[in-house]
Amino acid sequence: MKKLICVLMIITLSLGIISCGKTSQTKDDVSIDKWEDVLSKAKGTTVNFYGWGGDQLLNGWIDNHLSKKLKEKYDITLNRVGMNIDEILSKLLNEKQLNVKDGSIDIVWINGENFFTARENELLYGPFSDKLPNFKKYIDKDDVETKFDFGFPVEGYESPYGKAQFVMIYDKMKTQAVPKDHKELMEFAKNNPGKFTYPAPPDFTGSAFVRNIIYDIVGHEQFMDMKADEDTVRKAIQPAIDYLKELKPYLWKKGETYPAESTLLDNMYGDNEVLMTMSYAPNFAASKIKTGEFTESTRTFVFDKGTIGNTNFLAIPFNSPNKEGALAVINYILSVDMQASKYEPKHGGGQPVLDSDKLNEKEKKKFEKVRSSIGDAALSQEELLDHRLPEMPANLIPIIEKIWMESIPNK
Numbered sequence: 252m253k254k255l256i257c258v259l260m261i262i263t264l265s266l267g268i269i270s271c272g273k274t275s276q277t278k279d280d281v282s283i284d285k286w287e288d289v290l291s292k293a294k295g296t297t298v299n300f301y302g303w304g305g306d307q308l309l310n311g312w313i314d315n316h317l318s319k320k321l322k323e324k325y326d327i328t329l330n331r332v333g334m335n336i337d338e339i340l341s342k343l344l345n346e347k348q349l350n351v352k353d354g355s356i357d358i359v360w361i362n363g364e365n366f367f368t369a370r371e372n373e374l375l376y377g378p379f380s381d382k383l384p385n386f387k388k389y390i391d392k393d394d395v396e397t398k399f400d401f402g403f404p405v406e407g408y409e410s411p412y413g414k415a416q417f418v419m420i421y422d423k424m425k426t427q428a429v430p431k432d433h434k435e436l437m438e439f440a441k442n443n444p445g446k447f448t449y450p451a452p453p454d455f456t457g458s459a460f461v462r463n464i465i466y467d468i469v470g471h472e473q474f475m476d477m478k479a480d481e482d483t484v485r486k487a488i489q490p491a492i493d494y495l496k497e498l499k500p501y502l503w504k505k506g507e508t509y510p511a512e513s514t515l516l517d518n519m520y521g522d523n524e525v526l527m528t529m530s531y532a533p534n535f536a537a538s539k540i541k542t543g544e545f546t547e548s549t550r551t552f553v554f555d556k557g558t559i560g561n562t563n564f565l566a567i568p569f570n571s572p573n574k575e576g577a578l579a580v581i582n583y584i585l586s587v588d589m590q591a592s593k594y595e596p597k598h599g600g601g602q603p604v605l606d607s608d609k610l611n612e613k614e615k616k617k618f619e620k621v622r623s624s625i626g627d628a629a630l631s632q633e634e635l636l637d638h639r640l641p642e643m644p645a646n647l648i649p650i651i652e653k654i655w656m657e658s659i660p661n662k
Contacts, residue, residue, distance in 0.1 A: 286384055295326050299573075300332065301339050304333020305333075305512075306599055337365075339361075344372060347373070347374060358577045362563040375409075390606060401561065410581045412564050413604060415602065417460070417463055417529065418630065419553070420550070456513035457509070465651070466557075471641065474647060492655070517544070533635055537626055550627065559640050562604060
């Protein structure tokens with residue numbers, strides 16, 4: 252996937268598109284200063300929302316809850332289009348190259364290295380987020396997770412959508428003691444050969460697992476300002492690569508193959524083929540219990556040193572044909588009602604992005620009510636925050652995935 256993006260970027264660069272394309276990054280045809288005018292222009296329009304469509308619970312929230320409320324409140328029709336982010340970026344890069352002024356995407360779900368790619372190629376409209384009423388009212392604009400996306404400054408070109416944190420998932424009836432760190436995970440794998448594995452990077456969850464192993468072995472501080480140089484990264488993560496090589500023979504199918512996607516690992520866990528799965532959504536286990544896919548005794552854990560957390564975002568493409576509609580939808584997603592409903596396990600249990608210090612007592616109770624319904628499968632917000640580690644800069648991740656691919660699968 253990423254090879255395709257790189258090829259397109261090289262082609263684009265070779266044609267000199269970037270060097271002459273400063274005009275479309277920020278357009279003057281949309282005024283956000285008068286919010287009433289934005290809502291007036293958005294009324295009666297359709298907003299095309301593009302993003303990964305593999306989360307059926309979240310899809311259901313967008314299609315059946317958010318869309319319904321938007322129609323009732325603003326007379327906006329929301330059209331969700333499930334598409335992998337690499338395809339979305341390829342589409343936008345092509346439209347940039349062809350100077351397509353009115354595209355077909357109004358909102359894109361994005362973050363990390365994909366945001367970095369989009370900004371580098373001037374594919375996004377903005378800055379806009381700090382002009383949204385609900386952003387100003389509920390978001391901590393000084394929070395490092397609001398200001399930066401995988402180490403790169405957001406600068407108003409994204410609005411927070413949800414928070415995530417890497418967790419591991421097990422069945423307490425089958426696993427009495429969970430690993431507290433990478434050393435205990437090795438013991439667990441050796442004591443249960445063939446009953447543990449992880450998705451192959453660049454799968455998002457599998458890549459996060461590898462980074463968490465790296466953090467647990469060599470720490471995270473050195474990566475925050477590390478140069479994106481392969482030799483530098485390789486030297487820094489070598490102890491973790493050695494660990495993954497040692498772990499490999501005790502994995503499912505002796506590490507000769509890996510689940511290509513996290514959803515396959517989830518299915519393997521649900522079918523008792525392995526003893527653990529993993530997710531970047533802290534309430535994922537609770538959601539899967541609600542659907543009957545995981546057992547009632549499923550629980551969640553993190554390493555003692557912590558696990559990586561990040562914020563995912565919504566952005567508006569440079570050539571969105573309905574920027575007012577996109578702004579109205581993104582602002583509404585930042586409302587208390589929408590963040591609380593998205594937090595419900597039946598809707599995927601997405602962690603809220605609102606600053607609790609900015610909520611009144613009535614608003615806080617809405618989130619407390621949802622939390623009480625989640626049950627024991629998920630960790631408390633306090634425990635997650637106590638074990639939350641920062642994501643490393645996005646430009647290091649493809650290097651780590653390349654090193655993993657060269658060092659682990661076929662060795």
